[in-house]
Amino acid sequence: MRNEQAATILRDIFQHAVDSARAGPVIPPNLPEKPRGRCVVIGAGKASAAMAAAVDAAWPDVDLSGVVVTRYGHAVPAGRIRIIEAAHPVSDAMSETAAMLIVETLRGLTPDDLVLALISGGGSALMVLPAPGLTLADKQKITRALLHSGASIREMNLVRRHLSAVKGGKLARLAQPARIVSLIISDVPGDDPTDVASGPTVADHSTPPDALRMLERYSIAVPEPVRKVLNQPASPVENAVNSEVRLIATPALALQAAAQAANRHGLTPLILGDAIEGESREVAVVMAGIARSVKQHGQPVRGPALLLSGGETTVTVRQGQAGKGGRNTEFLLSLACALQGQEGIWAVAGDSDGIDGTEDAAGALVFPDTLTRGKLSGLNALAALDGHDSYSYFHALDDLLITGPTLTNVNDIRAILIA
Incomplete structure:
Protein backbone atom coordinates (compact mmCIF):
# COMPACT_ATOMS: atom_id res chain seq x y z
CA MET A 1 0.00 0.00 0.00
CA ARG A 2 1.31 3.45 -0.89
CA ASN A 3 1.40 6.35 1.55
CA GLU A 4 -1.17 8.28 -0.47
CA GLN A 5 -3.67 5.40 -0.39
CA ALA A 6 -3.16 4.83 3.33
CA ALA A 7 -3.63 8.54 4.07
CA THR A 8 -6.88 8.63 2.07
CA ILE A 9 -8.24 5.63 3.97
CA LEU A 10 -7.27 6.99 7.38
CA ARG A 11 -8.72 10.42 6.68
CA ASP A 12 -11.98 8.84 5.51
CA ILE A 13 -12.24 6.66 8.62
CA PHE A 14 -11.56 9.62 10.90
CA GLN A 15 -14.20 11.65 9.09
CA HIS A 16 -16.83 8.91 9.44
CA ALA A 17 -16.20 8.80 13.19
CA VAL A 18 -16.66 12.56 13.48
CA ASP A 19 -19.74 12.64 11.25
CA SER A 20 -21.48 10.02 13.39
CA ALA A 21 -21.47 12.48 16.31
CA ARG A 22 -22.71 15.59 14.53
CA THR A 250 -20.29 9.00 22.70
CA PRO A 251 -16.73 7.94 21.89
CA ALA A 252 -17.86 4.29 21.68
CA LEU A 253 -20.45 5.09 19.00
CA ALA A 254 -17.88 7.10 17.04
CA LEU A 255 -15.44 4.18 17.11
CA GLN A 256 -18.20 1.86 15.90
CA ALA A 257 -18.76 4.19 12.94
CA ALA A 258 -15.01 4.14 12.26
CA ALA A 259 -15.04 0.33 12.38
CA GLN A 260 -17.84 0.19 9.82
CA ALA A 261 -15.85 2.48 7.53
CA ALA A 262 -12.81 0.23 7.97
CA ASN A 263 -14.84 -2.78 6.86
CA ARG A 264 -15.82 -0.95 3.69
CA HIS A 265 -12.12 -0.42 2.95
CA GLY A 266 -11.44 -4.15 3.32
CA LEU A 267 -9.79 -3.84 6.74
CA THR A 268 -10.49 -5.89 9.85
CA PRO A 269 -11.17 -3.41 12.67
CA LEU A 270 -10.29 -4.05 16.29
CA ILE A 271 -11.53 -1.55 18.88
CA LEU A 272 -9.05 -1.54 21.74
CA GLY A 273 -11.17 0.71 23.94
CA ASP A 274 -13.00 4.03 24.04
CA ALA A 275 -11.70 5.19 27.42
CA ILE A 276 -7.92 4.90 27.18
CA GLU A 277 -6.02 7.32 29.40
CA GLY A 278 -2.41 7.87 30.40
CA GLU A 279 0.59 9.91 29.32
CA SER A 280 0.40 10.38 25.53
CA ARG A 281 3.93 9.28 24.75
CA GLU A 282 3.60 6.17 26.93
CA VAL A 283 0.25 5.11 25.47
CA ALA A 284 1.89 5.40 22.04
CA VAL A 285 4.63 2.94 22.97
CA VAL A 286 1.99 0.39 23.99
CA MET A 287 0.06 0.94 20.76
CA ALA A 288 3.25 0.55 18.72
CA GLY A 289 3.85 -2.80 20.38
CA ILE A 290 0.37 -4.03 19.50
CA ALA A 291 0.77 -2.84 15.90
CA ARG A 292 4.09 -4.70 15.60
CA SER A 293 2.43 -7.85 16.91
CA VAL A 294 -0.29 -7.60 14.27
CA LYS A 295 2.28 -7.02 11.55
CA GLN A 296 4.67 -9.80 12.55
CA HIS A 297 2.43 -12.43 14.15
CA GLY A 298 -1.17 -11.70 13.16
CA GLN A 299 -2.05 -11.19 16.83
CA PRO A 300 -4.46 -10.05 18.24
CA VAL A 301 -5.92 -9.65 14.73
CA ARG A 302 -4.73 -10.59 11.25
CA GLY A 303 -3.99 -7.88 8.72
CA PRO A 304 -4.92 -5.95 6.80
CA ALA A 305 -6.30 -4.51 10.00
CA LEU A 306 -7.16 -1.29 11.77
CA LEU A 307 -6.53 -0.73 15.47
CA LEU A 308 -9.01 1.80 16.86
CA SER A 309 -8.99 3.53 20.21
CA GLY A 310 -10.51 6.55 21.91
CA GLY A 311 -10.28 8.36 25.21
CA GLU A 312 -8.16 11.27 26.38
CA THR A 313 -4.46 10.98 27.05
CA THR A 314 -2.49 13.63 28.90
CA VAL A 315 0.73 15.58 28.43
CA THR A 316 2.74 16.60 31.46
CA VAL A 317 4.64 19.78 30.65
CA ARG A 318 7.46 20.88 32.92
CA GLN A 319 8.88 24.37 33.04
CA GLY A 320 10.95 25.21 29.99
CA GLN A 321 9.57 22.33 27.90
CA ALA A 322 6.52 23.93 26.34
CA GLY A 323 6.67 23.70 22.55
CA LYS A 324 3.71 23.62 20.17
CA GLY A 325 1.41 20.64 20.09
CA GLY A 326 -1.38 18.70 21.73
CA ARG A 327 -1.93 15.22 23.08
CA ASN A 328 -2.67 13.71 19.65
CA THR A 329 0.42 14.98 17.84
CA GLU A 330 2.51 14.03 20.88
CA PHE A 331 1.02 10.52 20.74
CA LEU A 332 1.83 10.25 17.04
CA LEU A 333 5.41 11.48 17.33
CA SER A 334 6.04 9.00 20.13
CA LEU A 335 4.40 6.28 18.01
CA ALA A 336 6.69 7.08 15.09
CA CYS A 337 9.74 6.94 17.37
CA ALA A 338 8.63 3.58 18.77
CA LEU A 339 7.89 2.06 15.34
CA GLN A 340 11.26 3.21 13.95
CA GLY A 341 10.09 3.18 10.32
CA GLN A 342 8.35 -0.23 10.46
CA GLU A 343 7.06 -0.93 6.96
CA GLY A 344 3.35 -1.41 6.41
CA ILE A 345 2.09 0.64 9.39
CA TRP A 346 0.38 4.02 9.16
CA ALA A 347 -1.61 5.99 11.73
CA VAL A 348 -3.90 8.95 12.31
CA ALA A 349 -4.91 10.53 15.60
CA GLY A 350 -6.98 13.61 16.15
CA ASP A 351 -9.34 15.42 18.46
CA SER A 352 -12.87 15.00 17.13
CA ASP A 353 -13.57 18.70 17.74
CA GLY A 354 -10.93 19.61 15.15
CA ILE A 355 -8.54 21.31 17.58
CA ASP A 356 -5.70 19.39 19.24
CA GLY A 357 -4.72 21.50 22.23
CA THR A 358 -4.54 25.14 21.20
CA GLU A 359 -3.22 24.84 17.63
CA ASP A 360 -5.12 24.82 14.31
CA ALA A 361 -4.86 21.08 13.62
CA ALA A 362 -7.03 18.19 14.78
CA GLY A 363 -3.95 15.96 14.83
CA ALA A 364 -1.64 14.43 12.24
CA LEU A 365 -0.69 11.32 10.29
CA VAL A 366 2.28 8.97 10.65
CA PHE A 367 3.88 7.08 7.75
CA PRO A 368 6.65 4.48 7.64
CA ASP A 369 9.01 7.20 6.41
CA THR A 370 8.02 9.88 8.95
CA LEU A 371 11.36 9.73 10.77
CA THR A 372 13.40 9.51 7.54
CA ARG A 373 11.73 12.56 6.03
CA GLY A 374 12.20 14.37 9.33
CA LYS A 375 15.95 13.73 9.31
CA LEU A 376 16.21 14.91 5.71
CA SER A 377 14.49 18.13 6.81
CA GLY A 378 16.95 18.62 9.66
CA LEU A 379 14.46 17.61 12.37
CA ASN A 380 15.20 15.64 15.52
CA ALA A 381 12.12 13.60 16.46
CA LEU A 382 13.25 12.72 19.99
CA ALA A 383 14.20 16.32 20.75
CA ALA A 384 10.83 17.51 19.48
CA LEU A 385 9.10 14.88 21.62
CA ASP A 386 11.03 15.83 24.75
CA GLY A 387 10.25 19.50 24.12
CA HIS A 388 6.54 18.82 23.48
CA ASP A 389 6.98 20.37 20.03
CA SER A 390 5.16 17.71 18.02
CA TYR A 391 3.01 20.21 16.10
CA SER A 392 6.11 21.88 14.68
CA TYR A 393 7.53 18.51 13.61
CA PHE A 394 4.43 17.43 11.66
CA HIS A 395 3.90 20.94 10.30
CA ALA A 396 7.37 20.85 8.76
CA LEU A 397 6.51 17.54 7.05
CA ASP A 398 3.07 18.81 5.90
CA ASP A 399 1.47 15.86 7.72
CA LEU A 400 -0.94 17.73 9.99
CA LEU A 401 -4.62 16.77 9.93
CA ILE A 402 -6.50 20.03 9.33
CA THR A 403 -10.30 19.82 9.59
CA GLY A 404 -11.28 23.15 11.13
CA PRO A 405 -13.87 23.17 13.94
CA THR A 406 -16.12 20.12 13.49
CA LEU A 407 -18.85 21.43 15.85
CA THR A 408 -18.94 18.19 17.80
CA ASN A 409 -16.72 16.58 20.43
CA VAL A 410 -16.46 12.88 21.32
CA ASN A 411 -12.85 13.03 22.38
CA ASP A 412 -9.83 11.64 20.55
CA ILE A 413 -9.94 9.16 17.69
CA ARG A 414 -6.84 7.08 17.00
CA ALA A 415 -6.47 4.61 14.13
CA ILE A 416 -3.44 2.49 13.21
CA LEU A 417 -3.53 0.78 9.81
CA ILE A 418 -1.48 -2.41 9.39
CA ALA A 419 -1.19 -3.79 5.86
Missing part, protein backbone atom coordinates in the same frame (compact mmCIF):
# COMPACT_ATOMS: atom_id res chain seq x y z
CA ALA A 23 -25.65 17.39 16.11
CA GLY A 24 -27.82 17.44 12.97
CA PRO A 25 -28.43 13.67 12.90
CA VAL A 26 -28.35 12.95 16.65
CA ILE A 27 -30.50 15.75 18.12
CA PRO A 28 -33.97 15.17 16.51
CA PRO A 29 -34.44 11.51 17.55
CA ASN A 30 -33.46 12.34 21.13
CA LEU A 31 -35.76 15.30 21.72
CA PRO A 32 -38.33 14.81 24.49
CA GLU A 33 -42.06 15.42 24.28
CA LYS A 34 -42.84 19.03 23.44
CA PRO A 35 -43.78 21.16 26.46
CA ARG A 36 -47.17 22.66 27.19
CA GLY A 37 -45.44 25.94 28.02
CA ARG A 38 -42.14 27.43 26.91
CA CYS A 39 -38.92 25.69 25.98
CA VAL A 40 -35.80 27.39 27.30
CA VAL A 41 -32.57 26.15 25.75
CA ILE A 42 -29.32 26.47 27.66
CA GLY A 43 -25.99 24.90 26.89
CA ALA A 44 -22.23 24.91 27.03
CA GLY A 45 -19.56 23.17 25.00
CA LYS A 46 -17.83 23.03 21.65
CA ALA A 47 -20.89 21.37 20.08
CA SER A 48 -23.53 23.50 21.81
CA ALA A 49 -24.15 25.98 18.98
CA ALA A 50 -24.66 23.21 16.42
CA MET A 51 -26.91 21.39 18.90
CA ALA A 52 -28.95 24.57 19.43
CA ALA A 53 -29.32 25.06 15.68
CA ALA A 54 -30.65 21.50 15.37
CA VAL A 55 -33.21 22.11 18.15
CA ASP A 56 -34.36 25.38 16.58
CA ALA A 57 -34.84 23.67 13.21
CA ALA A 58 -36.64 20.64 14.67
CA TRP A 59 -39.17 22.62 16.75
CA PRO A 60 -40.40 25.57 14.66
CA ASP A 61 -43.83 25.44 16.36
CA VAL A 62 -42.57 25.61 19.97
CA ASP A 63 -42.23 28.82 22.04
CA LEU A 64 -38.46 28.62 22.06
CA SER A 65 -35.69 30.84 23.42
CA GLY A 66 -32.40 30.49 25.25
CA VAL A 67 -28.66 31.04 25.52
CA VAL A 68 -25.74 28.69 24.82
CA VAL A 69 -22.01 29.28 24.89
CA THR A 70 -19.40 27.72 22.61
CA ARG A 71 -15.73 28.18 21.79
CA TYR A 72 -14.53 31.08 19.67
CA GLY A 73 -14.84 30.02 16.03
CA HIS A 74 -17.45 27.32 16.75
CA ALA A 75 -20.59 29.46 16.50
CA VAL A 76 -23.33 28.85 13.94
CA PRO A 77 -26.69 30.64 13.59
CA ALA A 78 -29.31 29.04 15.84
CA GLY A 79 -32.43 31.04 15.07
CA ARG A 80 -34.25 31.95 18.29
CA ILE A 81 -31.38 30.82 20.53
CA ARG A 82 -28.61 33.28 21.38
CA ILE A 83 -25.06 32.05 20.75
CA ILE A 84 -22.16 33.37 22.81
CA GLU A 85 -18.50 32.60 22.17
CA ALA A 86 -15.89 32.32 24.91
CA ALA A 87 -12.36 31.05 25.50
CA HIS A 88 -11.09 27.49 25.78
CA PRO A 89 -9.21 25.83 27.48
CA VAL A 90 -8.73 28.73 29.89
CA SER A 91 -11.86 30.79 30.59
CA ASP A 92 -12.15 34.50 29.87
CA ALA A 93 -14.59 37.26 30.82
CA MET A 94 -17.10 36.06 28.21
CA SER A 95 -17.18 32.66 29.93
CA GLU A 96 -18.42 34.38 33.09
CA THR A 97 -20.84 36.61 31.18
CA ALA A 98 -22.32 33.59 29.43
CA ALA A 99 -22.83 31.78 32.73
CA MET A 100 -24.65 34.77 34.22
CA LEU A 101 -26.90 35.09 31.16
CA ILE A 102 -27.72 31.37 31.28
CA VAL A 103 -28.66 31.66 34.96
CA GLU A 104 -30.85 34.65 34.14
CA THR A 105 -32.80 32.68 31.50
CA LEU A 106 -33.83 30.16 34.16
CA ARG A 107 -35.72 32.66 36.29
CA GLY A 108 -39.51 32.53 36.53
CA LEU A 109 -40.12 29.12 34.95
CA THR A 110 -43.25 27.05 35.63
CA PRO A 111 -44.00 23.30 35.78
CA ASP A 112 -45.35 23.55 32.22
CA ASP A 113 -42.00 24.76 30.88
CA LEU A 114 -39.14 22.63 29.55
CA VAL A 115 -35.44 23.36 29.89
CA LEU A 116 -33.27 21.68 27.28
CA ALA A 117 -29.66 21.61 28.46
CA LEU A 118 -27.26 21.02 25.55
CA ILE A 119 -24.01 19.85 27.09
CA SER A 120 -20.76 18.86 25.37
CA GLY A 121 -17.03 18.79 26.01
CA GLY A 122 -15.36 22.12 26.64
CA GLY A 123 -18.25 23.44 28.69
CA SER A 124 -16.18 23.52 31.87
CA ALA A 125 -14.10 26.40 30.54
CA LEU A 126 -16.78 28.05 28.43
CA MET A 127 -19.38 28.52 31.19
CA VAL A 128 -17.80 29.79 34.39
CA LEU A 129 -19.43 31.26 37.48
CA PRO A 130 -16.94 31.18 40.37
CA ALA A 131 -18.16 29.92 43.74
CA PRO A 132 -18.74 32.63 46.38
CA GLY A 133 -15.41 33.97 47.57
CA LEU A 134 -13.60 33.26 44.30
CA THR A 135 -12.81 35.35 41.24
CA LEU A 136 -12.37 34.46 37.60
CA ALA A 137 -8.63 35.01 38.05
CA ASP A 138 -8.56 32.35 40.79
CA LYS A 139 -10.16 29.82 38.48
CA GLN A 140 -7.90 30.75 35.57
CA LYS A 141 -4.80 30.19 37.68
CA ILE A 142 -5.95 26.74 38.82
CA THR A 143 -6.97 25.76 35.28
CA ARG A 144 -3.58 26.68 33.82
CA ALA A 145 -1.82 24.64 36.49
CA LEU A 146 -4.09 21.65 35.92
CA LEU A 147 -3.54 21.75 32.15
CA HIS A 148 0.22 21.36 32.61
CA SER A 149 0.08 18.90 35.51
CA GLY A 150 -0.78 15.67 33.69
CA ALA A 151 -4.12 15.40 35.51
CA SER A 152 -6.86 13.53 33.68
CA ILE A 153 -10.01 15.30 32.50
CA ARG A 154 -11.94 13.52 35.27
CA GLU A 155 -9.56 14.90 37.89
CA MET A 156 -9.63 18.39 36.41
CA ASN A 157 -13.40 18.48 36.39
CA LEU A 158 -13.58 17.26 39.97
CA VAL A 159 -11.79 20.45 40.97
CA ARG A 160 -13.82 22.64 38.65
CA ARG A 161 -17.12 21.42 40.09
CA HIS A 162 -16.18 22.49 43.60
CA LEU A 163 -14.97 25.92 42.52
CA SER A 164 -18.18 26.67 40.62
CA ALA A 165 -21.60 28.10 41.42
CA VAL A 166 -23.23 26.25 38.48
CA LYS A 167 -21.36 22.95 38.01
CA GLY A 168 -22.08 19.64 39.73
CA GLY A 169 -25.86 19.84 39.30
CA LYS A 170 -26.27 23.36 40.66
CA LEU A 171 -27.52 24.74 37.33
CA ALA A 172 -30.32 22.17 37.12
CA ARG A 173 -31.68 23.17 40.51
CA LEU A 174 -32.00 26.76 39.30
CA ALA A 175 -34.39 25.54 36.58
CA GLN A 176 -36.98 24.20 39.02
CA PRO A 177 -39.95 23.81 38.93
CA ALA A 178 -39.58 23.32 35.16
CA ARG A 179 -38.80 19.93 33.68
CA ILE A 180 -35.16 19.66 32.57
CA VAL A 181 -33.80 17.30 29.94
CA SER A 182 -30.04 17.22 29.33
CA LEU A 183 -28.85 16.13 25.88
CA ILE A 184 -25.18 15.25 26.23
CA ILE A 185 -22.45 14.63 23.67
CA SER A 186 -19.83 12.88 25.76
CA ASP A 187 -16.11 13.52 25.42
CA VAL A 188 -14.98 11.81 28.63
CA PRO A 189 -13.65 8.30 29.25
CA GLY A 190 -16.45 6.24 30.73
CA ASP A 191 -19.21 8.65 29.62
CA ASP A 192 -20.07 9.71 33.18
CA PRO A 193 -22.37 12.73 32.66
CA THR A 194 -20.99 14.24 35.86
CA ASP A 195 -17.69 14.74 34.04
CA VAL A 196 -18.97 16.22 30.76
CA ALA A 197 -18.55 19.99 31.12
CA SER A 198 -18.24 19.27 34.88
CA GLY A 199 -21.87 18.17 35.05
CA PRO A 200 -23.85 21.42 35.40
CA THR A 201 -27.13 19.48 35.40
CA VAL A 202 -26.00 16.28 37.15
CA ALA A 203 -25.60 15.92 40.92
CA ASP A 204 -22.07 15.44 42.20
CA HIS A 205 -21.34 13.20 45.18
CA SER A 206 -17.68 14.09 45.62
CA THR A 207 -16.62 16.57 48.30
CA PRO A 208 -14.52 19.75 48.43
CA PRO A 209 -11.73 17.93 50.35
CA ASP A 210 -11.60 15.42 47.47
CA ALA A 211 -10.78 18.30 45.14
CA LEU A 212 -8.17 19.72 47.50
CA ARG A 213 -6.44 16.35 47.79
CA MET A 214 -6.34 16.10 44.00
CA LEU A 215 -4.59 19.47 43.71
CA GLU A 216 -2.09 18.46 46.37
CA ARG A 217 -1.43 15.13 44.62
CA TYR A 218 -0.16 17.06 41.57
CA SER A 219 1.77 19.57 43.71
CA ILE A 220 -0.35 22.46 42.46
CA ALA A 221 -0.03 25.66 44.46
CA VAL A 222 -3.43 26.43 45.98
CA PRO A 223 -4.27 30.14 46.40
CA GLU A 224 -5.72 30.95 49.81
CA PRO A 225 -9.24 31.80 48.49
CA VAL A 226 -9.36 28.42 46.71
CA ARG A 227 -8.13 26.58 49.80
CA LYS A 228 -10.79 28.30 51.89
CA VAL A 229 -13.57 27.17 49.54
CA LEU A 230 -12.26 23.59 49.40
CA ASN A 231 -11.95 23.40 53.19
CA GLN A 232 -15.65 24.07 53.62
CA PRO A 233 -17.90 21.24 54.79
CA ALA A 234 -19.58 19.34 51.97
CA SER A 235 -23.15 20.36 51.18
CA PRO A 236 -24.57 17.53 49.05
CA VAL A 237 -26.33 18.50 45.82
CA GLU A 238 -29.14 16.11 44.93
CA ASN A 239 -30.43 15.60 41.41
CA ALA A 240 -33.08 18.14 40.49
CA VAL A 241 -36.66 16.94 40.58
CA ASN A 242 -38.09 16.11 37.15
CA SER A 243 -34.64 15.91 35.54
CA GLU A 244 -33.54 13.49 32.83
CA VAL A 245 -30.15 12.88 31.19
CA ARG A 246 -29.75 11.48 27.66
CA LEU A 247 -26.36 10.57 26.18
CA ILE A 248 -26.84 11.15 22.45
CA ALA A 249 -23.29 10.72 21.11
